[in-house]
Amino acid sequence: MNSNFPSYSQAFMLMLKRDLTIALRHKDDIFNPILFFIIVVTLFPLGIGPEANTLSRIAPGIIWVAALLATLLSLDRLFKADHADGSLEQMMLLPQPLFVIVLAKIVAHWLITGLPLIFIAPLLAVLLHLNENSYGALMLTLLIGTPVLSFIGAIGVALTVGIKKGGVLLSLIVLPLYIPVLIFATSAIDTAAMNLPYSGQIAIIGALFFTSFTLAPFAVSAALKVSTN
Numbered sequence: 001m002n003s004n005f006p007s008y009s010q011a012f013m014l015m016l017k018r019d020l021t022i023a024l025r026h027k028d029d030i031f032n033p034i035l036f037f038i039i040v041v042t043l044f045p046l047g048i049g050p051e052a053n054t055l056s057r058i059a060p061g062i063i064w065v066a067a068l069l070a071t072l073l074s075l076d077r078l079f080k081a082d083h084a085d086g087s088l089e090q091m092m093l094l095p096q097p098l099f100v101i102v103l104a105k106i107v108a109h110w111l112i113t114g115l116p117l118i119f120i121a122p123l124l125a126v127l128l129h130l131n132e133n134s135y136g137a138l139m140l141t142l143l144i145g146t147p148v149l150s151f152i153g154a155i156g157v158a159l160t161v162g163i164k165k166g167g168v169l170l171s172l173i174v175l176p177l178y179i180p181v182l183i184f185a186t187s188a189i190d191t192a193a194m195n196l197p198y199s200g201q202i203a204i205i206g207a208l209f210f211t212s213f214t215l216a217p218f219a220v221s222a223a224l225k226v227s228t229n
Contacts, residue, residue, distance in 0.1 A: 011096040012104045019108035029077055033070040033113050034120065040066040041124045052129040059128035060138070060189035061182075067117050067142065068178050071149040072171065074113045078105060078157045079224065088161070089228060098224065099217040106154045106217070114146030130189075137192035137202075141185035144205045151212035152177045158223035181208060 006014060023029045044062050045055060082088040091101050121142055122135055130138065156174040163169060188201035 006096065008096060008100050011094070011100050015091075015101050015104035016108050019105055020111065023108070023112045029074070030112055030116070033074040034116050036073055037066050037070040037117055037120065038124065040069060042127065045127060056129040056131055056193075059125060059130040060134065060186040062128060063121055063125060063130075063138065064141075064145075064182050064185050064189075067114075067121070067146060068149060068175075068182060070117060071113055071146065071153060072174060072178075074109070075153040075157050075170065075174070076167065078109050078154055079161045080157070083161050083228070088224065092224065092228070098221040102154070102158075102220045102224070103217045106150050106220070109154070110147050110150040114142075114150055117146060118142045131193035133195055134189045134192045137189045137198055140202060141188050141205060144202065144209050145181045145185045148181050148205070148208050148212050149178060151216035154220045155216055155223060158220040158227060160227070161224065162227040181205060184208075 041062055044058070048054060048058075079088060082091065092098055094101065118139065121138060125135065125138060153174050156170045156177075159173060160170045184201045184204045188198040188205070191198040191201065
């Protein structure tokens with residue numbers, strides 16, 4: 001590689017810094033998913049009632065469905081703004097492989113969207129009377145599972161980036177792929193509440209994470225090349 005060109009790691013860090021800087025300038029990109037997450041979770045006690053046993057039983061599902069929907073809400077900004085202003089085509093012409101750029105953008109998306117949810121979720125879990133034995137499982141499943149949501153979601157965004165008003169199609173593509181993460185994450189939290197080992201569920205979510213981390217950037221790169229041609 002020409003020494004004048006940034007290395008793969010430098011290109012990754014430059015793109016990561018770029019996306020984080022843009023997000024900080026447009027703070028609604030950060031706060032909208034967080035506010036949506038909080039509103040969805042807090043509506044359940046109002047709609048179902050304050051009965052602690054009922055809320056405790058459904059709390060894992062509420063938190064994870066809210067996190068899933070908040071991630072889905074934030075996916076549009078991943079590539080569509082760059083596609084609209086022509087930046088995406090310029091990124092595809094860079095000497096570095098496209099998957100490096102894609103990986104940086106997905107990591108930036110998770111730092112902006114997924115990471116704040118991990119910190120807020122335990123506070124909302126108190127509102128839902130989550131079993132005290134389940135907090136560790138909640139944090140661990142969110143830590144491993146939310147990156148999977150970003151990686152899978154990026155594939156859907158890449159496939160629909162050239163389609164106007166492709167939000168419904170994006171949901172149809174992505175939501176079925178989110179179901180395994182949702183099932184095993186809520187199962188792990190429920191199992192922890194019964195003081196039983198939940199390492200099996202964590203191992204499956206971990207496998208989903210490493211699979212999506214390894215394959216998604218290449219799948220997204222290929223989808224972007226198809227969608228922009």
